[in-house]
Amino acid sequence: MQLFGEIFGAIYLYLDSMAFLFLSAVGLIIILGMMGITNLAHGEFMMLGAYTAVLATRAGLPFPISVVFASLMVGLFGMVLERLIIRRFYGNLLQSLVATWGxxxxxxxxxxxxxxxxxxxxxxxxxxxxxxxKAYAAYRLLLAVIAIGLLIVMWYVFHRTKFGMRARGAMQNAEIAEAMGINTSRMYQFTFGIGSALAGFAGALYAPTTVLAPLYGASFLAPAFVTVVVSGGANVIQGALITSVLLGIIEGTSSRLYGTFIGRMALLAAAMVILRVLPTGISGYLETRGERAR
Amino acid sequence: MKKRVSLIVITVVLLMAMSVGVLAKDTIKIGLLESRSGTFALHAGPKYLAAQLAVKEINDAGGVLGRKLELIAPDPQSDNRRFQELARRLILRDEVDVLFGGFSSAAREAIRPIIDEYEMLYFYNNQYEGGVADKYTFCTGPVPEQQIEPVIQYCIEKFGPRMYILAADYNFGQLSAKWTHVFAEKHGGEVIGEEFIPLEVTQFASSIERIQEANPDFLVMYITGDPHASFYPQALAAGLNIPFATSINVAQGYEHKRFDAPALAGMHIGVHYVEELPTPANQDFVKRFREMFPDVPYIGEQTQNTYVGIYLYAKAVELAGTTDIPKVIEALESGISFDAPEGRVYLDPKTHHLVRDIRIVVVDENHELHFPKTYEQVWPDWLSREKGVDLTKKPEFVQYEP
Amino acid sequence: MNKTSRFSNFLNTVNGPFSIGRSAVFWVAFLIVTGYLYFFPRFASRYDVINLTYFMSWTFVAMGLSLIWGCGNILSFGQMAFVGIGGYVYGIIAINTLDAVGNTIPALLGGIIIPFLVAALLGYFVFYGRVSGVYVSIMTLVFTLVLETFMGQTAGDKWRVGKALLGGYNGMTNIPSINFGSTGLKGASLYYFVLTLMVVTYLLLRYLVNSKYGVGLVATGSNPDRTEVLGYNIRLIQLLAFAIAGGLAGLSGVLYVAWGHYITPSTMGLTNASLPVIWVAVGGRKSMLAAIISTIVLQYFTQYLAVTGSEFALIILGALLLIVVLYMPAGVIPTLANCIGKLGSKRRQEALSNSQSRRGVGA
Known part of the structure; x- marks a missing residue:
């Protein structure tokens, strides 16, 4: 029984930190990983999701419906933003950095x-x-389950549906996609909307776990960027999965053994070392290895 | 040349002053640096309102020495560099007579070298980690020996000796944890575990697990700031059912208003002031405050301290008969007291801190506050007792650590 | 080569093709403005002098970023980390050695050299690891945040270097002024020191950018692969630029702490880390001078917003950034210069055509 408790405690911790990394990063995976927009407003998208969900819940909606509502609203907001501003910065990482900071x-x-x-x-x-x-928060276990579910859905949408194939095609080579009759402009707008909606969704999910303030999103920014960047751009969904598991284990273990401060330092240090060894990120490494194997 | 410039300046100032209808040299200028944007807007914003209230009340009652008070309050935006820039600006350009402000200790330490360089008078109005002994600085907030000792003593008596410390990983948290060790030993308690959390951490699963593992009689909390406040809902959801002792929460960041009950149930705070303090003086103060600023979210201890600070300054100027800084400091060091909303406070000349009543405040299931015990007139005397500080005799400009 | 020809060689290189502003008009204006700045303390108030000193202290980090971003196309989000390192190193050395040595020259040099070396080390990690593009930005940002988190927990007596307490989140205080042996530089003397450093650094950097090394850097920035094929050691070129930028950032840090006698880890926080990027992006990253001007002007502007106490200050700043990247992607100052230049050439053309038509009439 003692041993079972220990094991469950460890699994709970690992799942918790993996889910946190993955959900922090989920919108950014698409916006940065696939579209190449360095979205420094990612945290603010999450904050908008959290605010919308909480206000909707306070207005009487059940919490799960508020979360869905919040992600739709943030998705819509993202699409408007894309049309007005973001689309001028495609393929220009550095400019988009400054614009999204603004x-x-x-x-x-x-x-x-x-x-x-x-x-x-x-x-x-x-x-x-x-x-x-020992008592554990059931909601945090649910978050881990949601993270896994979301991962499967995203993989399915982007790898198995027609829309997903087209979207990835448009991101990888806009000209060819355009020649094949895909409306890339609409595709980009839609994909950005999905990325924003996912950020809003994750923000809304974490709303009941923390304090809501205008700077709510800032605490997600560093983990999100670390996850996406370490994962690399080649195959973002698979990369994000491996990265959040890997970094989750590193952070979980070190904070369990040595406390939260060391956990945070270990996460950041691991990210830097991984990038040094694998400059195109984990998924980039897998991709080249896959090619070599073939 | 110099004369002509100053002549022009005087003419301009006179013209400007006449257009307002008041003679400029007749106001006493109070510089205030409190952030209304950025991270600390939540905590420091109401301090700006408190200063406005105090200035208005004093001016309505005829001002000080027949002169009106004038508040000059740029927004330092929770940025320590901005605090430095604006402190210099207020001193050199606006030529204020006194400087108030700073929420975090970092902001205070950013201002202090500049204060000392220009020999300006400065009031810091927050509870903090203690130890500032500075001829030009007066602290109207409480310090650890006033807050931590009563609440630790109370909790040991009530819950048992074994405590676990969870603290923010910076100066305030680390020093408060140190103090807790000292007082725990003094009152027969035992620290069975402690952990320090970086300021930006919002996820506490591993800390909560370690606390459950240790199973203390009560938990001592020095976690601060918005990210850390996430601990309470997470602890509640994890079913962590242990009483908390703290010196910092509720009175400052009104967590009991910002979280759904019962996240903070069982929290014990050693503090001099909360808005709910059930004394007539305070109820009257809250009424006046909310009449002038109906939208203020909460009147925290730091807000009240700012109000007290401005009254103490006004009283000292009245006593000194001038705004000349050495004379005002002399007056402040003459053993003055003031009937504040929190009760009577006495300014200890040796340490430049306030002697005041300390309450144990308990949060219940519905986030109502209760006041089971008051420790009367607690002295901020660690500096004078342990470090031999006497600012009236020997001017110093340092912060001591235990 | 004799002295004069070496000097004219230097001048020619300073005026080389990679710098914006090469005309005689430009240099006359440059001399007038520099002269004005040297006379500024004669008539300005003490506060204005001190304030301008502070603003000028930050131009070094901006120039460094302009070097690596504008020329080398490396966007670093980590320059504030080097500012922090410079500031802390200066503080530690100065507090410990001022009494013994009688000046802060070792501290000043240490505050530049140590960030230079740290940047070189980080640059080795980054460039020899073939990390590129946005990954460099994120890695440098992560580096900054690690450093901030680390310095934030250095409170208490165990984090003591000699006589200097690191001071954790509350920061290190009582850092001495820059001191060359007699008294510390304060007020106008600090102003002249910073101003001179700024002018000299600007000219040296212009020389560097237009030297053979600069050509390599610019080439690496625009097309690393081709440059490598041409036989340039692009890793070393990038590493060196990054290290120089780190040293310049360190200098900013030194001047800042000598001005305010204080430094906190929040100098390296997320908001502050973005500041040099904003200054350089708004001004125009390809021009050192634009970086200098926009660093000073933007700080005046944001300080003004803070003084007015408007809660819209940060919103206005954000909107300004957006407008700049949307409508003047090259930066405000090159765009303006371009407009003025066009206007000038238009007028010249008009004058030309006028005179021609007049001649035509005459003929």
Whole structure:
């Protein structure tokens, strides 16, 4: 029983940090990984999702529906933003960095002006479960399950559906895709919308676990970028899976053994070492290895 | 040449002043640096309002020495560099008579070298980790020996001796943890574990697990800031059912208002002031405050301290008969007291900190506050007792650590 | 080669093709503005002098970023980390050695050399690992955040270097002014020191950019593969530029702490880390001078917004950034210069055609 408790505790921790890394990164995987837009406003998209979900819940919607509603709203917002601003920066990583930094300043400070410095959170749903004498938050286990489900859905959408194939085609080579009759402009807008919606979705999911403030998104930014960049651009979904598992294990183990500070340092240090060894990221490495094997 | 420039300046100032209808040299200028944007807007924003309230009340009552108070309050945007720039600006360009402000200790330490360079008078109005002994600095917030000792003593008596410390990994958290060790030993307690959390961490699963593992009688919390506040809902969901002791939460960041009950149930705070303090003086203060600023989210301890600070300054100027800084400091060091919303405070001349009543505040299941015990007139005397500080006799400009 | 020809050689290189602003008009304007700046303390208030000193201290990190980003096409988000290293190193050495040595020259040099070396080390990691593009930006950003997190927990007595306490999140205080032996540089003397350094650094960097090395750097920036094929050691070229930028950032850090006697880890925080990028991007990353001007002007502007206490300050800053990258992707100052240049050439053309038509009438 003691041993089972230990094992369950460890699994819970690992799942928790993997889910956190993956969900932080999920919108960015598409926007940066596939589209090549360095979206520094990623955290603000998550913040918008969280605010929308909490306000909707307070207005009387059940929490799960609020989350869906929030991701739709943020997705819509992303599509408008894409049309107005983002589309001028395709293929220009450095310019998009500056532009999205500006957007992030406007959104976060705008929220402060609009809603004040803090928003009352909602209670974490589901309560706790007790395993071998220790209590765990059921909602966090649910987050891990959602992360896995989301991963499967995304893989299916982008690898098995017609839309996903077209979208990936448009991202990889716009000219050929255009020649094949794909409306790349619409494709880009849609994909950006999906990326934004996913960021909003993740933001909404984490809303009950933390304090809501206009700078809510900032704490997600570093883990999100680390995950996406370490994963690399070649095959983003697969890469993100491996990266969040790998980094999750590194962070989980070191913070379990040596405390949260070492855990955070280990995460960042691991990211730098991985990039040094595999400069195109994990998925880039897998890709070239795959090619060589063939 | 110099004369002509100053002549022009005076003319311009006079013209400007006359257009407002007040003679410019007649106001006493109070520089205030409190962030209304950025990370600390939540905590520091209301301090700006408190200063406005105090200035208005004093001016309505006829001002000080027949002169009106004037508040000059740029926004340092929670940026320590901005604090430095604006402190210099207020001192050199606006030529303020006194400087107030700074929320974080980092902001205070950013300002202090500049204060000392120009020999300016400075009020810091937050509870903090203690130890500042500076001839030009007056601290109206409480310090560890006032806050931590009562609450640790109370919790040991009530729950048992075994405590676990969870602290933010920076100066305040580390020093408070050190203090806790000292007071735990003094009152027969035992620290069975401690952990320091980097400031930007929001996820506490591994800490919660370690705490459950250790199973202490109560938890001592020095976690601060918005990211850390995420601990409470996470602990609640994980079913962590242990009483908390703290010196910092609720009174400053009104977590009991920002979280759904019962996330903070069982929290014990050693503090001098919360908005709910049930004394007539405070209820009257809250009423006046909310009449002038109906939208203020919460009147925290730092907000009240700012109000107290401005009154103490006004009182000292009245006493000194001038705004000349050495004379005002002399007046402040003459043993003055003030009937604040929190109760009577006395300014300890040796340490430049306030002697005041400390309450144990308990948060219940519905996030209502209760006040089971008051420790009367607690002295901020660690500096004078342990470090031999006496600022009236020997001016110093340092921050001591235990 | 005799002295004069070497000097004219230097001047020719300074005025080489990779710098914007090569006309006689430009140099006259440059001399006038520099002269004005040297006379500034004679008539400006003490506060304005101190404030401008502070703004000028930050131009070095901007020039360094302009070197690696504008010429080498390497966008670093980590320049503030080197500012931090420079500041801390200066503080540690100065606090420990001022009494013994009587000046802060070792601290000043250390505050430049150590960030230079750290940047070289990080650059080795990055460039010899063949990391490129946006990955470099993210790696440097992560480096900055690691350093901030690390310095944030260095409170207490165990983080003491000699007499200097690192001070954790609250920062290191009581850092001495720059001191060459008699008294510390303060007010106008610090102003002249920073101004002179700024002018000299600007000219040296122009020389560097237009030298053979600069040609290699610019070539590497625009097409690394082709440059490598041409026989350039592009890794070394990038590494060196990155290290120089690190040293310049360190100099900014030194001047900043000598001005404010204080440094915190938040100097290396996320918001601050983006500042040099903003200054350089808004000004125009391909021109050192644009980087200098926009660093100073933008700081005046943001300080003004802070003074007015408007809660819209950051929104306005964000909007400004957006407008610049949307409508003036080359940066404000080159765009303006271009407009003025066009206007000038238009007028010249008009004058030309006028005189021609007049001649035509005459004939």
């Amino acid at each position: 957007i992030s300043l406007i959104i976060s400070q705008g929220m402060l002006v609009l809603m004040g410095p803090s928003l009352q959170t909602i209670r974490m749903p589901l309560g706790g479960i007790t395993v071998a004498g």
